[in-house]
Amino acid sequence: MNAQKQISRRGFLRAAGLIAAGTVAGTSVAKTLSSKKTKEIKKEKSDEKQKTTGKLQLRKLGKTDLKLSVVSVGTGGGQSPQVLKYAMKNGINFFHTSTGYAGGKAIKNVAKAIKGQQDKVIIGLKITWAPDDDEKMDAALKILGVDSVDIAFFNLHKVSDVKKDKYKKGAERWKKMGKFKYIGLTTHGEMKECMEEALKQGFYDAFMPSYNLTMQKDCANVLAEAEKQGVGIILMKTKRQMNSENYWQSVPKYLSIPAVTTINKTLKTFADINKMIAASKEKLTPNEEKEIEKIAAMGMTGHCIMCGTCSKNCPQGVPVADMMRCADYYMADNEYYEVARETYAQLDITKCTDCGKCDQICPNNVPVKHHKNKLKTLFA
Numbered sequence: 001m002n003a004q005k006q007i008s009r010r011g012f013l014r015a016a017g018l019i020a021a022g023t024v025a026g027t028s029v030a031k032t033l034s035s036k037k038t039k040e041i042k043k044e045k046s047d048e049k050q051k052t053t054g055k056l057q058l059r060k061l062g063k064t065d066l067k068l069s070v071v072s073v074g075t076g077g078g079q080s081p082q083v084l085k086y087a088m089k090n091g092i093n094f095f096h097t098s099t100g101y102a103g104g105k106a107i108k109n110v111a112k113a114i115k116g117q118q119d120k121v122i123i124g125l126k127i128t129w130a131p132d133d134d135e136k137m138d139a140a141l142k143i144l145g146v147d148s149v150d151i152a153f154f155n156l157h158k159v160s161d162v163k164k165d166k167y168k169k170g171a172e173r174w175k176k177m178g179k180f181k182y183i184g185l186t187t188h189g190e191m192k193e194c195m196e197e198a199l200k201q202g203f204y205d206a207f208m209p210s211y212n213l214t215m216q217k218d219c220a221n222v223l224a225e226a227e228k229q230g231v232g233i234i235l236m237k238t239k240r241q242m243n244s245e246n247y248w249q250s251v252p253k254y255l256s257i258p259a260v261t262t263i264n265k266t267l268k269t270f271a272d273i274n275k276m277i278a279a280s281k282e283k284l285t286p287n288e289e290k291e292i293e294k295i296a297a298m299g300m301t302g303h304c305i306m307c308g309t310c311s312k313n314c315p316q317g318v319p320v321a322d323m324m325r326c327a328d329y330y331m332a333d334n335e336y337y338e339v340a341r342e343t344y345a346q347l348d349i350t351k352c353t354d355c356g357k358c359d360q361i362c363p364n365n366v367p368v369k370h371h372k373n374k375l376k377t378l379f380a
Contacts (some may be wrong), residue, residue: 035140048370056091056277059261063230064182064205066122066150068094068262070255071280073273074236075110076339077266078102084113087273088121096153096208096234096264098126098142103338111144124151124208124234126186131170137179144318153182155209157189157321158308162197171203184208188237189321190308191215195222198228208264210306211239211294213250227259241299250292251279304366310358318350320358320368323347328372344379 058067072094073087078101097107114121123144129136129155141147152174156162162185171183183203187194188210198204199222207226211219226233236253239247254263267273284292310320326340358368
């Protein structure tokens with residue numbers, strides 16, 4: 001009987017992590033083991049390789065002609081080209097990057113990883129510059145070593161920005177110039193409202209929201225409408241406030257959402273890639289799904305849900321939501337410390353009078369003042 005079938009779903013994912021860890025540490029440990037034990041470890045490595053190189057499911061991204069692997073890699077961690085190549089080797093075909101990730105190192109590592117294999121991957125590029133800044137667009141494409149990317153994402157977090165006509169005009173102009181094939185929206189502020197407005201605009205091909213299981217009820221209608229209109233959904237920041245074991249168990253739940261094409265995750269190691277792929281092939285029972293939802297809800301209590309209520313109601317017009325993005329979003333798992341530092345440096349919070357209204361009106365009881373003080377300590 002296959003050993004995998006003898007292990008429970010939860011036990012299997014836990015075991016997958018241990019085997020993957022053994023792959024990394026095996027070289028240094030093998031010297032102290034008997035010959036028999038060394039052979040056993042080699043067999044485990046072989047079994048792990050067979051498990052992760054199985055066919056990874058592809059899903060069509062909305063109305064586009066792109067088929068993305070159900071799990072994909074975000075490069076905010078500036079992972080090495082070797083890690084990205086390993087992901088490609090194991091069936092992951094979508095990478096999301098930006099010139100601002102890891103101080104510019106991330107996009108360069110993506111370029112190294114895909115060199116000579118550009119036709120085998122799908123690249124998503126986050127646009128953090130003005131929609132008429134051809135120089136920065138061309139510079140990003142030059143770094144990647146391509147004339148065009150598959151999907152370009154405007155990075156917008158306020159409904160008022162999504163409404164601006166310059167983005168539609170910019171997208172249409174760049175598309176005609178052949179800079180990208182499809183246009184998307186990445187957002188982690190006023191998310192539901194931003195997606196709703198983008199659907200009204202009618203020119204987006206994909207959305208990439210920061211999303212976790214606590215948002216299911218609130219975002220159900222907008223995700224359903226996106227699916228109806230053929231707008232593909234790529235989820236990011238799905239691990240927030242969950243420990244690793246619970247997160248791997250939550251992956252099948254995310255993938256069961258009809259509108260979702262792929263989960264984009266900062267996978268930093270070979271072991272993370274192995275576990276993510278293994279998790280994507282699991283199925284949860286209804287009871288297991290409910291348990292995962294409870295765990296997610298407990299973890300997110302007291303943490304920013306990116307609704308934007310604080311900024312919209314600040315008497316002084318302080319960008320509170322952006323500040324919270326630095327303190328409670330970018331700092332999760334210490335994945336985006338440099339991004340948090342750089343973003344915070346661009347914020348003007350001098351108008352804050354410590355009135356405490358943001359703490360009072362937050363729908364998720366986030367201690368905003370506490371996070372503000374933490375940022376001051378870290379980045380002052």
